[in-house]
Amino acid sequence: MRTDRPPPPPRSAAxxxxxxxGLPNGRLALVELTADGSPISTTQLDAAQLPELVAQQEGAARRDGASPPRWVWADAAAWYPQLLAAGIRVERCHDLRLVHTILRHSQRVQDHAPIRGADAWDVPVLPPVTESPSAGATLFDVDNGTAARGAVPAGIDEVLAEFTRQRAAIESARELSSDRARLRLLVAAESAGALIAAELQAAGIPWDVAEHDRILTEQLGPRPRFGQVPELVAHKAAQVRDALGDPLLSIESQPRLLRALHRAGVDVRSTSQWELMGHGHPAIAPLLQYKKMVRLLTANGWAWMDEWVHEGRYRPVYVPGGVVTGRWASSGGGALQIPRQLRPALRADPGWRLVSADVAQLEPRVLAAMANDQGMIRAGAGTDLYAGIVAAGVVATRQEAKVGVLGALYGGTTGDSGRIVPRLRRTFPRAMALVDDAARLGEAGGTVSTWLGRSSPPADAAWTSAQQAANLPDASTAEQERTRRSARDRGRFTRNFVVQGTAAEWALSWMAGLRLALSRFEEVPENQAARASGPAFARRAHLAFFLHDEVIVHAPAAEAEQAAHAIQEAADAAGLLLFPGSGIDFPLDLAITERSEEK
DNA sequence: ATACGACGCGCG
DNA sequence: AAAGCGCGCGTCGTAT
Incomplete structure (x- = not known):
């Protein structure tokens, strides 16, 4: 006979x-392990009992002043949303899917064979969570030991076996030069990111549809009936057609637009805005305005609002580890591409505030710390690293400093950037050597790694054989040129990989620390909660938005100052955690507002 | 009908 | 001014 009572609380606090x-019989298994991986106990339970069991474990540890256990599961994105929907958060986890991807490639791992052999765990792209978590849905549809998402194995035997492989792979990293400690940090940070992504989606971004509609109406005209073009857009299109003398022109079609421009005497190679900008023809100004309007309408217009904003929350799907460098991607709704002109639609609930923070020049600071380039670290001592470079006498203006640094990070060789980078190479030799070495390795077909040990994907077989073929005496000049260009492309990728990837690691560490700090904030009474329909954790200050080097915390007004303080403290802590003793600063631009500001 | 690459443009 | 890196998404045009 089945019972709905939860299983007894676990016996061991160790x-x-x-x-x-999952189990073949459709129930779930919880296996407790000691720190060294020895089993303590196994508990069988029904899926419906899981939230209470997890809550017990988390609560018991907290009462004892101990760390809660680390939850090991195949895929946080498959398990965690349902727990959140039931009002349960966990403090820490180990996400086998994300960690597998890291360990499979990491150059810090000495013996890859077991991990690479377990190819059922190779899931290149995370399928988006299709349904928002809702309490009524079946909690876990565990069938044949595979979770409902079906992406990675979720049967308990497979999960235990992969966890054993992963711990062995991490242990195989060299202890010297702190490879192992850094890899552990990366695994923890990546897993924390998986929790944060699920929580961000559950909490959502507080979104003011009235303000959004106001912006759209101001720019495009009032919302038209379905299938109709907004008034100001139609008017602007008419101006363009008029100026080009082509009353039936389909502006959306690039080939036709290009031909119309040529007929009107505008000599452009493409219809992109930077190329149009230089021309004075009377069609150009309205065309550029038209493109902006259509972009707003199609990407973030009323249809987007209807689809993505519900009950005052925009709930995007974040994809941790979705970019090879370790950055997050997003899927659905374009969470990472919200245009700045719509920023005022991000608005705190009544009595709450948005606490926004972005890191000033994150990537160059990360580079300075990785390379231990004292000159560059000194340039970053103030709040503006570019100003510091000007003060060091390398260049005359902030703009030149910025163009030069971006050229160094991205591998710019032409124009202003190509002119300035050599000067940076003289002034900041260690920082430049780090990225130059990464580029040289990549060009030669090699692999590079971030500070914590995420490695770039290896060159594929086709790339390598093309490079080899181009070195043979009978290779044509065209072929040699093509492969040289491909080698330089790869060099620019690996050059940027080490910096972009390490910046992503810093940002994960920042958010992970911030998340823990915020979880200790006071809860507000339910009647002052941000949203009755929101998850329980949204009754206190919580993360609401993340964009590479920027976070927004949604906090009760009385706690906003404290939240701002926590954000800066977490940034300082992340700097010390990744780069102890380096002296690098990570200053933030912090703002407490009711409404996010257009910049 | 559907798939896919190119293009253009939004974000860092 | 863009360039040089990493993305997602809407549209068009062509291939299937």
Whole structure:
């Protein structure tokens, strides 16, 4: 006979890992392990009992002043949303899917064979969560040991086996030069990111549809009936057609627009705005305005609002580890591409505030710390690293400093950037050597790694054989030129990989620390909660938005100052955690507002 | 009908 | 001014 009572509380307080997986009979298994991986106990439970069991484990540890266990599961994106929907948060986890991807390639791992052999865990792209978590839905549809998402194995035996492989792979990293400690940090940070991504989606971004509609109406005209073009857009299109003398022109079609421009005597190679900008023809100004309007309408217009904003929350799907460098991607709704002109639609709930923070020049600061380039670290001592470079006498203006640094990070060789980069190479030799070495390795087909040990994907077989073929005496000049260009492309990728990837690691560490700090904030009474329909954790200050080097915390007004303080403290802590003793600063631009500001 | 690459443009 | 890196998404045009 089945019972809905939860299983008895776990006996041992010594459990460090709580491994979750499915059983062939459709129930769930919880296996507790000690720190060294020895099993303590196995509990069988029904899916419906899981939230309470997790809550018990988290709560018991907290009452004892101990760290809660680390939950080990195949894929946080498959397990965690349902827990959040039931009002349960966990403090820490180990996400086998994300960690597998890291360990599979990491050059810090000495023996890759076991991990690479477990190719059922190779899931290149995360399928988006299709349904928002809702309490009524079936919690876990565990069938044949595979979770509903079906992406990675979720049966308890497979989960335990992969966890064992992963711990062995991490242990195989060299202890010297702190490879192992950094890899552990990366694994923890990546897993924390998986929790944060699920929480961000559950909490949503507080979104003011009235303000959004006001912006759209101001720019495009009032919302038209379905299938109609907004008034100001139609008017602008008419101006363009008029100026080009082509009353039936389909402006959306690039080939036709290009031909119309040529007929009107505008000599452009493409219809992109930077190329149009230089021309004085009377069609150009309205065309550029038209493009802006159509972009706003199609990307973030009323249809977007209807689809993505509900009950005052925009809930995008974040994809942790979605970019090879370790950056997050997003899927659906374009969370990482919200145009700045719509920023005022981000608005705190009544009595709450948005606490926004972005890091000033994150990537160059990360580079300075990685390379231990004292000159560059000194240039970053103030709040503006570019101003510091000007003060060091390298260049005359902030703009030149910025163009030069971006050229160094991206591999710019032409124009202003190509002119300035050599000067940076003289002034900041260690920083430049780090990115130049990464580029040289990549050009030669090699692999590079971030500070914590995420490695770039290896050159594929076709690339390598093309490079080799171009070195043979019978290779044509065209072929040699093509492969040289391809080698330089790869060099620019690996050059940027080490910096972009390490910046992503810093940002994950920042958010992970901030998340823990915020979880200790006071809860407000339910009647002052941000949203009755929101998750329970949204009753206190919580993360609401993340964009590479920027976070927004949604906080009760009385706690906003404290939240701002926590954000800066977490940034300082992340700097010390990744780069102890380097002296690098990570200053933030902080603002407490009711409404996010257009910049 | 559907798939896919190119293009253009939004974000860092 | 863009360039030089990493993305997602809407549209068009062509291939299937």
């Amino acid at each position: 459990a460090r890992w709580c491994v979750l997986g």
